[in-house]
Amino acid sequence: MKSGSSHGHVSHADAHASERVAAMLRDLKEAGLKATPQRVAVIETFANDPTHPTAQELFDRLRERFPAMSFATVYNTLDALASAGLASTLRLGTAARFDPNTTPHHHAVCDRCGAVNDIPTESMAPTDDAKRHLASAAPGFVVRAEERIFRGICGECGALVSRGERKLS
Ligand SMILES: [Zn+2]
Ligand SMILES: [Zn+2]
Numbered sequence: 001m002k003s004g005s006s007h008g009h010v011s012h013a014d015a016h017a018s019e020r021v022a023a024m025l026r027d028l029k030e031a032g033l034k035a036t037p038q039r040v041a042v043i044e045t046f047a048n049d050p051t052h053p054t055a056q057e058l059f060d061r062l063r064e065r066f067p068a069m070s071f072a073t074v075y076n077t078l079d080a081l082a083s084a085g086l087a088s089t090l091r092l093g094t095a096a097r098f099d100p101n102t103t104p105h106h107h108a109v110c111d112r113c114g115a116v117n118d119i120p121t122e123s124m125a126p127t128d129d130a131k132r133h134l135a136s137a138a139p140g141f142v143v144r145a146e147e148r149i150f151r152g153i154c155g156e157c158g159a160l161v162s163r164g165e166r167k168l169s
Helices: 013-030 037-047 055-065 071-083 128-137 155-168
Strands: 088-091 096-099 105-110 116-120 149-152
Touching: 013 037, 013 071, 037 055, 037 071, 055 071, 055 096, 071 096
Parallel strands: 105 149
Antiparallel strands: 088 096, 105 116
8 A cells, every 4th residue: 555655756766665664663663662653754754755854854844744743753763763773874064964775875965955865886895095095194093984975066956057047148
């Protein structure tokens, strides 16, 4: 049965998303948190969210449907997932962003609108080059992963900018 997803496009990603929801719910129970309707809603919303939301953004989105939802519920649920490795956190500005995609990937971040996109990669293991640079620049540093952030202008913003330029000319 298809749940009332308000997503514009349906793809094979939906199958991954429902697997993700199932894994996250299992994990919630292992973390000793009961699967209350509010926590389930947090997980369902988060697992299908490619935007790398902050806890506050998710809270604002959920509060429309769940007026009694507390920020603590949202934050604690995300925190439990992150501690179990079913979500990662990403710091690009002041607030931590949460990421439900646990497959290896880098990020592309738009300078204009702040959109964050996943860029799949084979592995997050540091390259030999990176290891060499670390050894000389940060002696003794034990590297866990090499994450890259590509900065630039996203497609949508690029289109807006060029449309604006056309208007001007
Ligand atoms: Zn953009
Ligand atoms: Zn990501």
